[in-house]
Amino acid sequence: MASCKAALLISFLMLDGCAALGGAPAPIIPVKDSVGLVSAYKLDEAIKAFRAADDASRGDMTPQEYRDMVVAVYLAAIDARYLEFRRAVSSQGRGGALGADLAVLGLTTGATVINGAATELSAAAAAVAGGKAVVDKNVYFDKALPALLAAMDAERAKARTQIVLNLRKDANAYPLETAFGDIAAYESAASLDRAVDVITTNASEQRATERQRYENAVSACDGEEDVVTQRQRIMKFVSSLVTVGNVAGLDSMAKLMGLAGGSDATTLRTAIRRDIIANYCSTKKLDDLIVAIAAQSWGSSI
Amino acid sequence: MGEVIRYKGALTLIGLQTKMRNDEALELRLTAIDEDGSDTIVSYEDGSVASRSLQLFLDPGSNLEPPAGSVLICRGMARITGSAQKIAVFRKG
Numbered sequence: 001m002a003s004c005k006a007a008l009l010i011s012f013l014m015l016d017g018c019a020a021l022g023g024a025p026a027p028i029i030p031v032k033d034s035v036g037l038v039s040a041y042k043l044d045e046a047i048k049a050f051r052a053a054d055d056a057s058r059g060d061m062t063p064q065e066y067r068d069m070v071v072a073v074y075l076a077a078i079d080a081r082y083l084e085f086r087r088a089v090s091s092q093g094r095g096g097a098l099g100a101d102l103a104v105l106g107l108t109t110g111a112t113v114i115n116g117a118a119t120e121l122s123a124a125a126a127a128v129a130g131g132k133a134v135v136d137k138n139v140y141f142d143k144a145l146p147a148l149l150a151a152m153d154a155e156r157a158k159a160r161t162q163i164v165l166n167l168r169k170d171a172n173a174y175p176l177e178t179a180f181g182d183i184a185a186y187e188s189a190a191s192l193d194r195a196v197d198v199i200t201t202n203a204s205e206q207r208a209t210e211r212q213r214y215e216n217a218v219s220a221c222d223g224e225e226d227v228v229t230q231r232q233r234i235m236k237f238v239s240s241l242v243t244v245g246n247v248a249g250l251d252s253m254a255k256l257m258g259l260a261g262g263s264d265a266t267t268l269r270t271a272i273r274r275d276i277i278a279n280y281c282s283t284k285k286l287d288d289l290i291v292a293i294a295a296q297s298w299g300s301s302i
Numbered sequence: 303m304g305e306v307i308r309y310k311g312a313l314t315l316i317g318l319q320t321k322m323r324n325d326e327a328l329e330l331r332l333t334a335i336d337e338d339g340s341d342t343i344v345s346y347e348d349g350s351v352a353s354r355s356l357q358l359f360l361d362p363g364s365n366l367e368p369p370a371g372s373v374l375i376c377r378g379m380a381r382i383t384g385s386a387q388k389i390a391v392f393r394k395g
């Protein structure tokens with residue numbers, strides 16, 4: 001299911017296009033250099049150095065300094081590759097041809113920056129390279145892509161924040177092995193599948209909220225008479241009671257209408273208004289209410 | 303605070319407009335209109351507007367221009383005589 005979504009959403013990468021416009025300036029540090037630095041700190045070797053008893057094995061760095069440096073190298077490599085991905089996608093969005101050049105992105109090489117942290121990007125890009133899905137380019141570039149990229153950025157920021165917070169801990173509390181786990185999570189945060197899931201979840205929550213609002217909606221009563229004048233008169237009176245803080249008057253009016261009374265002016269005003277919406281849709285009924293209010297000691301000013 | 307009000311989907315366009323004007327008379331101001339498959343659901347915020355200033359038009363292309371002297375409040379969906387319709391809501395004056 002997840003892979004299907006990724007394949008569908010990334011299939012825009014296969015589409016033909018015209019000359020591309022650049023979406024961002026070219027990086028000063030080539031991506032291959034950033035990624036190449038990682039090879040000097042392979043997982044097992046880096047952990048071995050981190051655990052070494054003497055600082056000399058770490059280039060005269062303490063374990064914490066060494067951990068911070070290794071983490072920085074990996075983060076830089078992951079960021080470089082992600083920015084390359086974004087640049088390419090952005091170019092495609094401006095009419096570039098990318099379908100044949102996925103390998104350039106490093107998405108189909110099968111090699112993630114951190115060993116074992118296979119990203120959905122690779123899987124999705126592979127699916128595209130295999131030509132498994134065809135969708136309307138405009139639909140996804142114009143509608144979905146900005147939201148997907150924003151969701152990917154948000155997920156990455158979340159993962160990165162966690163790393164930055166953890167780096168405040170000493171080397172015992174946040175050892176390099178744990179940091180590598182977080183780095184893997186950071187890299188996999190740039191996942192189209194996850195972005196789709198985030199967007200879908202957010203949309204579902206919004207729909208649920210909206211549905212709840214709709215379920216709580218006041219049902220308007222039957223009748224299509226124009227009752228603007230009568231309603232305005234009553235509501236103006238209600239608001240005048242609120243303005244002068246005549247809670248007793250509001251309480252009495254609510255009870256006159258068959259509602260529960262209360263001691264909060266705003267709550268009473270809302271209850272009265274809702275009752276009018278739901279039950280007072282004819283001129284006669286509203287006129288009767290006005291007469292009933294006017295007959296009360298607190299209602300003569302209506 | 304505002305209110306969310308449900309109107310029967312069987313209403314005519316004019317009938318719905320009348321009812322919405324009636325509800326705006328209760329110191330409410332329309333902000334959004336939608337339908338849920340059976341009824342029209344309208345969201346209001348607290349606030350006063352000129353009497354009967356709300357105008358409802360069918361807007362199948364979602365591009366209807368406001369009548370002279372009116373401004374667009376929102377576009378959305380409504381249930382008109384039982385059918386979901388694209389709607390534009392304008393305000394006079």
